[in-house]
């Protein structure tokens with residue numbers, strides 16, 4: 001088995017042409033690429049790991065060759081510029097991993113690009129499950145990501161609007177891929193593409209019929225503060241759109257469908273492309289915003305409460321007054337820690353059945369959520385992945401909305417709170433650069449107000 005891997009690799013990974021022959025050697029027969037693809041597809045997961053490690057290690061850069069040329073380049077520092085450029089070009093060529101030629105050959109056969117997207121998905125999965133951390137595998141991944149980023153650049157993508165007239169197989173895929181607000185039945189999907197709604201996807205010629213990333217938009221009078229009004233409302237499906245009732249475009253769900261295209265930023269490009277599309281259809285639309293979930297807030301809150309468990313209550317998180325309300329409503333005896341009672345209420349979502357608790361907890365949960373989104377970081381960037389995504393795109397953390405998602409899932413995952421990331425079109429590129437370079441989060445006065453209330457209480 002071992003040697004059959006070696007054989008396949010030796011046979012299908014074309015030898016690296018010499019520098020002089022680099023543009024003169026014909027590509028290997030397509031059958032080589034097809035044989036490589038079929039062999040790889042036949043492997044089990046653990047064999048794929050072994051195979052990819054071999055490919056990345058034995059068919060990467062010829063380090064000896066590269067270092068000889070690097071030394072030579074140092075010698076030429078005193079030579080004329082033409083010689084220096086010549087040696088630099090040789091060095092550059094020697095730093096191309098041998099398998100890179102294989103990847104470009106595979107991309108040219110039928111189904112080759114899709115094969116490479118799926119192969120990168122395997123690489124990402126292997127890396128994230130810490131099964132391997134070899135530098136050669138990381139090199140293979142970044143080389144492949146580089147190629148995919150070129151092949152899937154915006155100019156080569158096609159924007160498709162999905163409507164009720166789209167082919168069933170596309171509507172079926174859109175429903176299946178919807179990762180944010182699951183589509184339950186035909187009525188759901190019909191509403192998603194009906195009046196006051198738009199659904200767009202990017203497709204690529206190399207993967208026909210495959211939506212790569214899907215964006216769902218609601219056209220509303222003003223910026224939405226509740227998701228049920230968008231995904232559950234029984235808006236009569238056969239009304240025509242009244243343009244005068246459309247002043248805002250709300251992105252309420254976005255999902256990428258190809259794990260192997262992670263890091264290629266398709267979602268960001270799709271949002272920007274759809275904004276342009278909507279501006280040409282509705283020139284007067286001036287408000288573009290997401291209505292986003294806050295996955296992870298409830299868990300984070302449980303952790304924060306847990307840290308103060310021993311004190312029985314945490315006045316950094318809730319004020320005296322708020323704790324007393326909790327004690328009052330839960331009947332927690334003054335001695336017994338109201339904190340435990342609150343933790344249980346949050347983890348069972350019980351609190352949502354008491355209007356008094358909803359009113360009593362709103363200020364506290366809103367300022368805790370503002371801090372979770374704005375203050376909690378991972379390597380300097382927003383801890384919450386959805387916040388990080390929109391902030392990378394240059395959006396502004398614009399408004400927290402209480403009782404925005406009253407579904408079971410919404411209450412359980414983020415205490416029912418949702419957030420609008422607002423796209424101020426003339427600011428997105430500056431905001432994106434400031435966020436990515438200086439890790440500065442652009443937030444509105446409402447959000448900053450809630451954050452400073454939190455900081456006053458907790459002196460964080």
Ligand SMILES: CC(C)(COP(=O)(O)OP(=O)(O)O)[C@@H](O)C(=O)NCCC(N)=O
Nearest residue numbers: 179254255256262263264265266267268
């Ligand atoms: C939010 C999404 C679409 C961003 O994708 P994309 O713009 O391609 O970012 P990246 O994967 O290139 O970093 C993607 O991360 C996704 O599908 N997330 C799960 C569903 C969601 N919206 O959180």
